[in-house]
Amino acid sequence: MSAEQSPDPAEEPARRGRPRSEASRLKVLTAAARLMVEGGFEHLTVEGIAAEAGVAKQTVYRWWGSKADVVVETIADGHLPTPVEGPEDTGDLRADVRAWLEEIFGAVELGDTSRLVRALLAALASASETAAAINAALIEPIQEGLRERFVLEAQRRPGALPSDPGFLADTVGASVLLHIMLGDPLEQQWMQQLLDLVAPAGSRLD
Amino acid sequence: MSAEQSPDPAEEPARRGRPRSEASRLKVLTAAARLMVEGGFEHLTVEGIAAEAGVAKQTVYRWWGSKADVVVETIADGHLPTPVEGPEDTGDLRADVRAWLEEIFGAVELGDTSRLVRALLAALASASETAAAINAALIEPIQEGLRERFVLEAQRRPGALPSDPGFLADTVGASVLLHIMLGDPLEQQWMQQLLDLVAPAGSRLD
Amino acid sequence: MSAEQSPDPAEEPARRGRPRSEASRLKVLTAAARLMVEGGFEHLTVEGIAAEAGVAKQTVYRWWGSKADVVVETIADGHLPTPVEGPEDTGDLRADVRAWLEEIFGAVELGDTSRLVRALLAALASASETAAAINAALIEPIQEGLRERFVLEAQRRPGALPSDPGFLADTVGASVLLHIMLGDPLEQQWMQQLLDLVAPAGSRLD
Amino acid sequence: MSAEQSPDPAEEPARRGRPRSEASRLKVLTAAARLMVEGGFEHLTVEGIAAEAGVAKQTVYRWWGSKADVVVETIADGHLPTPVEGPEDTGDLRADVRAWLEEIFGAVELGDTSRLVRALLAALASASETAAAINAALIEPIQEGLRERFVLEAQRRPGALPSDPGFLADTVGASVLLHIMLGDPLEQQWMQQLLDLVAPAGSRLD
DNA sequence: TGATAATCGAGACGGTACGTCCAGTCTTCTC
DNA sequence: GAGAAGACTGGACGTACCGTCTCGATTATCA
Incomplete structure (x- = not known):
C-alpha cells in the first residue's frame, strides 16, 4: 500500500496516455473534507463528493474504491483538520x-x-x-x-x-x-x- | 427509548386491538443476531432482517426506529454473545x-x-x-x-x-x-x- | 403472454399486499407517449419516463422489463396515436x-x-x-x-x-x-x- | 458522407503529416464485423470495436462519426456476409x-x-x-x-x-x-x- | 355476539445512492 | 500530423434499501 511508487524514477519511465489530473484529485479531496465536516461520514456519498467537486463520478471510482478510501486520503493529505497535535513542552x-x-x-x-x-x-x-x-x-x-x-x-x-x-x-x-x-x-x-x-x-x- | 414500558401496569389498562406479537419480536431479534454475525452491522438491512425473520418490514418499523435500535435490543436481550464477562476471581x-x-x-x-x-x-x-x-x-x-x-x-x-x-x-x-x-x-x-x-x-x- | 389473467376470477382470488397503482401505470404510459413523440425511441430513457411520470424508477422496472416493453404497452393501450386504421369502405x-x-x-x-x-x-x-x-x-x-x-x-x-x-x-x-x-x-x-x-x-x- | 474521397487527385495535394493507416482502418472494420455477428448492433460499442481492433478509440472517432457509420462501411467493404445475392438464373x-x-x-x-x-x-x-x-x-x-x-x-x-x-x-x-x-x-x-x-x-x- | 381497533403478512410506492458502462472529448507521448 | 494510450465529463443503466403506504386477514377488548 505504501510503496506503489518506485524509488528509482527510471523504473517508471513513460506512463502513457493522458496523465492523471492532479486538479481533479485535489477537488475531490477538498470536497470530501468540506462535506465531511458538514454532515459526517454517514451522510457522505460518492455522488455528493463528485458533484461538490465538479467531477464525474467515474473519476472518483477510477482512483478510489470507496468513500472510506477517499476519506483516508483526505486525512492523509491534511485536508481535514487533524484533531490534535501532541502536547506542548513547557517542562511540566x-x-x-x-x-x-x-x-x-x-x-x-x-x-x-x-x-x-x-x-x-x-x-x-x-x-x-x-x-x-x-x-x-x-x-x-x-x-x-x-x-x-x-x-x-x-x-x-x-x-x-x-x-x-x-x-x-x-x-x-x-x-x-x-x-x-x-x-x-x-x-x-x-x-x-x-x-x-x-x-x-x-x-x-x- | 428506555421507558416504553410503564412500571405500574395499572397505567396501561388493557390496550385494545391485537396485542404485539412476542413471537415476531423474538424472530426479529434472533434474525438480527444471525445476520449481524454473518455480515456485520454495515451489511445489515432492515429488509434483510424482516425477510430473515419472516416478518413484514412494517413490523420492524412499528417497534424499532432504526436498525441500530434493533441491534441494541438484540444485545440487551442477550441474543448476541456479549463479547466478555469480567475477569474471574482466583485471588491473583x-x-x-x-x-x-x-x-x-x-x-x-x-x-x-x-x-x-x-x-x-x-x-x-x-x-x-x-x-x-x-x-x-x-x-x-x-x-x-x-x-x-x-x-x-x-x-x-x-x-x-x-x-x-x-x-x-x-x-x-x-x-x-x-x-x-x-x-x-x-x-x-x-x-x-x-x-x-x-x-x-x-x-x-x- | 396473452393469457395472464384467468377467465375465471375465482382462480386469482386474493392478491396480497398493496395492489398495483393504476394511477402510476397510466402516468408511466402517458409520459412515455409524450416523450416518444418528442424525441423518438432512441432518446427515450427509463429515467426520463420515470421523471416525467413523477414515479420512482423502480416502479417502472417492477412492471416493465425494458423501455421497449413500456412502449409496447403504451401503444397497446392506445396512448400513442396508432399510425393507421384500415382503409374506409366507400365501395371502391x-x-x-x-x-x-x-x-x-x-x-x-x-x-x-x-x-x-x-x-x-x-x-x-x-x-x-x-x-x-x-x-x-x-x-x-x-x-x-x-x-x-x-x-x-x-x-x-x-x-x-x-x-x-x-x-x-x-x-x-x-x-x-x-x-x-x-x-x-x-x-x-x-x-x-x-x-x-x-x-x-x-x-x-x- | 458518400463523397469523402475526391475523384480528382489533384484536388487533394499531398496532405501533410502521417497518412491515414490503412491497417487501422481494416482492423476496425473486421473487428466491427466480428462483434456485429457475435452480439448484434445493440451490443456493439465503439469502445468494444477499438479494443477488439487494438486501436485507439480516438482513431475510430477521427474517421467515423458513429458506430452506424462504421457498420455501413463494414458492409460496403464486404466484411460482413451480405445476406443475399439476387436469385440465380436457371431460366425458370x-x-x-x-x-x-x-x-x-x-x-x-x-x-x-x-x-x-x-x-x-x-x-x-x-x-x-x-x-x-x-x-x-x-x-x-x-x-x-x-x-x-x-x-x-x-x-x-x-x-x-x-x-x-x-x-x-x-x-x-x-x-x-x-x-x-x-x-x-x-x-x-x-x-x-x-x-x-x-x-x-x-x-x-x- | 358483534362492532371496534390495533397488529400481522405482504408488497407496491416515491426516493436516494449505489457501482458500472459507454459516449465523446481531451491530453500526453511516440512514430 | 496520425496513432496508441488512457483520463476526463456526462449521463443512463439496472439494483438495493430506505421509510411510508395500502391491502386483506387476524386477534384481541368492549358494548
Missing part, C-alpha cells in the same frame, strides 16, 4: 498533558472535531481493509504526539514515568479517543486520574 | 486479568467477536443518538466487569491498586476495545505493561 | 386504398408518425423477445385493417382480388412500412403500381 | 425465386443472418441520418438482385411479369425483409402466394 509534563486534554475536549465541544472523530471511527469500523490506513491517519498521530512528549520527559527525568512512554501513549490515547467517541465531556476527576497515570502527582496540587 | 488479580485478556483476544482471533465489536462501534459511530444505548450494551458491561474485579481487589488488599478501580477499568477497557477495533493481535509486551498498570509486578515473574 | 377498393395511402404518408410527412414508426421498428429490432409484442401492436393492426377491407371486397365481388386477402394485406403492409421506415415520400408511380396489385386497373383512370 | 423464374427464398430463410434459421438483418434495421431505425446509407448497404442490394432477375425475365418473356420489375422487386424485398425482421419461418403457403405474385402459376405444380 502534568501541566502539558492537562492543557492538551483541555484543548482536545474544548475542540470537541465546539463541534466539528467530535463529528470528525466519530466519522473516522465509522469509516474504520465499516471498512476493515482500511483499518490500518485510518489508524495511521487518526490514531497513530495522536499517540505519536503523546509518545514524543513522554520520551522527552523520560530523557529529562529518568525514572519519572511510571512505565514505558509508548505504552503510556497507547493507553492514554485509547482512553481519550473512546471518551470522545462517546461524546463524554471532560470530567475533572477523570482527568486528574489520567494525569496521575502519566505523572504521579507527588505533592503537587492541580 | 494479575493472573486473572491476564487470563481475561487472553480469552478476549482468543475469541477475536477465532472470528466473530472482532466483527461484532467493530459492528457495534460502527453502530455507535453512525447513530449518535444511540451512542448511549450501545455504550450501555457493549462498553459499560466490559468496564463494569473489570471494575468489579478491581473493587474486590481493593477491598481485599487495600492500597494494592495504583489508582481508583473505576478509573482503571475505564482505562484498561478503552485500551482493549481500541486494540480489538484495530484488529491488533495480543502482544506479550503490551499485555505485560497493561498488567503492570493494574497490578504492579513486584517480584513476580509472568 | 382502389379509391379506398389510395386514400388510405395518402392519409398515412401525409401523417408521416407531417412529422410524428414517421418518428413513431421508426421508433417502433427500432424497439422491435433491438428486443427480439418483444418482437411479437410490437408486431402485435404496430404491424398486425395495419395488416389486419387492410385484410378486413380486402375480405369485404372479396365477398362483394368474388374473383376481383388477384390473390388471397391475407397475403395481399401482408405484402402491401410490409411495403408501406418499409417505405415509411426509410422516410420515402409517396411517389405517384409506386402508388399506382401498388393499387394495380390489389385492384387491377381495368379501364379505370386514376 | 418461379423456381429461381423459390430457391432464393429458401436460401435466405435457411440462412436466417441457421443463425447469424437474422441477427445481422435485425442489427442493420436497428441501425437504420436508430440513426435516421444513416438511413440512406443502410438502405444502400442492405436493402437496395437485395432489391437490386431481385430486379435484375425480373428484368431478365421481362426481356426473355415480354408480358410474363404481372407488373414493373422494379416495383415487384421493391414489394417482394420489403415483404421478405419484414418477415425476417419478425423472425418468421418460411411458410409454404406464403411462399406459394409470393411466387404467384411474381410468376403467375399457370398450370404449374410446385
Whole structure:
C-alpha cells in the first residue's frame, strides 16, 4: 500500500496516455473534507463528493474504491483538520498533558472535531481493509504526539514515568479517543486520574 | 427509548386491538443476531432482517426506529454473545486479568467477536443518538466487569491498586476495545505493561 | 403472454399486499407517449419516463422489463396515436386504398408518425423477445385493417382480388412500412403500381 | 458522407503529416464485423470495436462519426456476409425465386443472418441520418438482385411479369425483409402466394 | 355476539445512492 | 500530423434499501 511508487524514477519511465489530473484529485479531496465536516461520514456519498467537486463520478471510482478510501486520503493529505497535535513542552509534563486534554475536549465541544472523530471511527469500523490506513491517519498521530512528549520527559527525568512512554501513549490515547467517541465531556476527576497515570502527582496540587 | 414500558401496569389498562406479537419480536431479534454475525452491522438491512425473520418490514418499523435500535435490543436481550464477562476471581488479580485478556483476544482471533465489536462501534459511530444505548450494551458491561474485579481487589488488599478501580477499568477497557477495533493481535509486551498498570509486578515473574 | 389473467376470477382470488397503482401505470404510459413523440425511441430513457411520470424508477422496472416493453404497452393501450386504421369502405377498393395511402404518408410527412414508426421498428429490432409484442401492436393492426377491407371486397365481388386477402394485406403492409421506415415520400408511380396489385386497373383512370 | 474521397487527385495535394493507416482502418472494420455477428448492433460499442481492433478509440472517432457509420462501411467493404445475392438464373423464374427464398430463410434459421438483418434495421431505425446509407448497404442490394432477375425475365418473356420489375422487386424485398425482421419461418403457403405474385402459376405444380 | 381497533403478512410506492458502462472529448507521448 | 494510450465529463443503466403506504386477514377488548 505504501510503496506503489518506485524509488528509482527510471523504473517508471513513460506512463502513457493522458496523465492523471492532479486538479481533479485535489477537488475531490477538498470536497470530501468540506462535506465531511458538514454532515459526517454517514451522510457522505460518492455522488455528493463528485458533484461538490465538479467531477464525474467515474473519476472518483477510477482512483478510489470507496468513500472510506477517499476519506483516508483526505486525512492523509491534511485536508481535514487533524484533531490534535501532541502536547506542548513547557517542562511540566502534568501541566502539558492537562492543557492538551483541555484543548482536545474544548475542540470537541465546539463541534466539528467530535463529528470528525466519530466519522473516522465509522469509516474504520465499516471498512476493515482500511483499518490500518485510518489508524495511521487518526490514531497513530495522536499517540505519536503523546509518545514524543513522554520520551522527552523520560530523557529529562529518568525514572519519572511510571512505565514505558509508548505504552503510556497507547493507553492514554485509547482512553481519550473512546471518551470522545462517546461524546463524554471532560470530567475533572477523570482527568486528574489520567494525569496521575502519566505523572504521579507527588505533592503537587492541580 | 428506555421507558416504553410503564412500571405500574395499572397505567396501561388493557390496550385494545391485537396485542404485539412476542413471537415476531423474538424472530426479529434472533434474525438480527444471525445476520449481524454473518455480515456485520454495515451489511445489515432492515429488509434483510424482516425477510430473515419472516416478518413484514412494517413490523420492524412499528417497534424499532432504526436498525441500530434493533441491534441494541438484540444485545440487551442477550441474543448476541456479549463479547466478555469480567475477569474471574482466583485471588491473583494479575493472573486473572491476564487470563481475561487472553480469552478476549482468543475469541477475536477465532472470528466473530472482532466483527461484532467493530459492528457495534460502527453502530455507535453512525447513530449518535444511540451512542448511549450501545455504550450501555457493549462498553459499560466490559468496564463494569473489570471494575468489579478491581473493587474486590481493593477491598481485599487495600492500597494494592495504583489508582481508583473505576478509573482503571475505564482505562484498561478503552485500551482493549481500541486494540480489538484495530484488529491488533495480543502482544506479550503490551499485555505485560497493561498488567503492570493494574497490578504492579513486584517480584513476580509472568 | 396473452393469457395472464384467468377467465375465471375465482382462480386469482386474493392478491396480497398493496395492489398495483393504476394511477402510476397510466402516468408511466402517458409520459412515455409524450416523450416518444418528442424525441423518438432512441432518446427515450427509463429515467426520463420515470421523471416525467413523477414515479420512482423502480416502479417502472417492477412492471416493465425494458423501455421497449413500456412502449409496447403504451401503444397497446392506445396512448400513442396508432399510425393507421384500415382503409374506409366507400365501395371502391382502389379509391379506398389510395386514400388510405395518402392519409398515412401525409401523417408521416407531417412529422410524428414517421418518428413513431421508426421508433417502433427500432424497439422491435433491438428486443427480439418483444418482437411479437410490437408486431402485435404496430404491424398486425395495419395488416389486419387492410385484410378486413380486402375480405369485404372479396365477398362483394368474388374473383376481383388477384390473390388471397391475407397475403395481399401482408405484402402491401410490409411495403408501406418499409417505405415509411426509410422516410420515402409517396411517389405517384409506386402508388399506382401498388393499387394495380390489389385492384387491377381495368379501364379505370386514376 | 458518400463523397469523402475526391475523384480528382489533384484536388487533394499531398496532405501533410502521417497518412491515414490503412491497417487501422481494416482492423476496425473486421473487428466491427466480428462483434456485429457475435452480439448484434445493440451490443456493439465503439469502445468494444477499438479494443477488439487494438486501436485507439480516438482513431475510430477521427474517421467515423458513429458506430452506424462504421457498420455501413463494414458492409460496403464486404466484411460482413451480405445476406443475399439476387436469385440465380436457371431460366425458370418461379423456381429461381423459390430457391432464393429458401436460401435466405435457411440462412436466417441457421443463425447469424437474422441477427445481422435485425442489427442493420436497428441501425437504420436508430440513426435516421444513416438511413440512406443502410438502405444502400442492405436493402437496395437485395432489391437490386431481385430486379435484375425480373428484368431478365421481362426481356426473355415480354408480358410474363404481372407488373414493373422494379416495383415487384421493391414489394417482394420489403415483404421478405419484414418477415425476417419478425423472425418468421418460411411458410409454404406464403411462399406459394409470393411466387404467384411474381410468376403467375399457370398450370404449374410446385 | 358483534362492532371496534390495533397488529400481522405482504408488497407496491416515491426516493436516494449505489457501482458500472459507454459516449465523446481531451491530453500526453511516440512514430 | 496520425496513432496508441488512457483520463476526463456526462449521463443512463439496472439494483438495493430506505421509510411510508395500502391491502386483506387476524386477534384481541368492549358494548
